[in-house]
Amino acid sequence: MNALACTGLRVALGDRAVLHGIDLALPAGRWTAVAGPNGAGKTTLLKALAQLLPAEGAIELLGRPASAWSPRERARRLAWLGQAEAGAEDLLAQDVVMLGRLPHQDWLGGASAEDEAAVRAAMEETQSWDWRARPLGSLSGGERQRVLLARALAVRAPILLMDEPLSHLDPPHQADWLAIVRRHVERGGTAVSVLHEIGLALQADDLLLLRDGRVAHHGACGDPATHRAVEAVFDQRVRVHPVAGRWVALPREEGDS
Ligand SMILES: Nc1ncnc2c1ncn2[C@@H]1O[C@H](COP(=O)(O)OP(=O)(O)OP(=O)(O)O)[C@@H](O)[C@H]1O
Secondary structure (H helix, E strand, C coil), X not given: CEEEEEEEEEEEECCEEEEEEEEEEEECCCEEEEECCCCCCHHHHHHHHCCCCCCEEEEEECCEEHHHCCHHHHHHHEEEECCCCCCCCCCEHHHHHHHHHHHHCCCCCCCCHHHHHHHHHHHHHCCCHHHCCCEHHHCCHHHHHHHHHHHHHHCXXXXXXXXXXXXXCCHHHHXXXXXXXXXXXXXXXXXXXXXXXXXXXXXXXEEEEEECCEEEEEEECCCHHHHHHHHXXXXXXXXXXXXXXXXXEEECCCCCC
């Protein structure tokens, strides 16, 4: 089954057409990285799939039209981690993560023991539990990012959509994030993440390359055709090489073939 799919997805922002009719199927149980040049439409695509901005065309979530889900049912199935989110600076980190449980709570019931357990587990998974009593605004960029990741994980949604989730994370916490995503996918979940670092993006199962608001390529990260497509989408200014059992994209040197 597809976790997410869209046909003829078009988005205009202001008077600019940003996405020009995207057809896409993202199977459940896989991690898809989204990459491409600046301004290609990666953030816009993720927001449109999360129904965070108006779009033309059809979007399906878990086999049903996205519009057929109630906002609450949808929010239980699709968790969102945005880029450089502002707001909630005075909220304690633990309360920020508890926001991820809102789709599971009754209006008057407050947090249940299950909500508390989900918050604690998500904060322990992202190693942010120690800051639970600190205001979000007092945390460093990387600490804050780990709290926001915990909020997304606390939803326990089958689909995780993440826009630049690694910004501000140091290498050990980038590795932790990779492990979290792998576990999510091994349990049958689906992850979609915009990543600028191509070496990290190539650790996903599949790579979706966007260029000028269109899909330039969608294929398995280990497929040489995907590597050639990475090089093409960045105007042959990078080369994909195998290094220590992984794929990395290095700037192309003069004289490279
Ligand atoms: N509110 C807006 N009004 C008009 N144009 C916008 C708006 N937001 C984004 N755009 C334009 O839409 C295009 C796609 O933006 P988007 O943020 O989706 O790209 P991106 O691929 O995520 O870029 P980056 O790699 O730089 O983060 C860009 O040309 C951008 O300038």
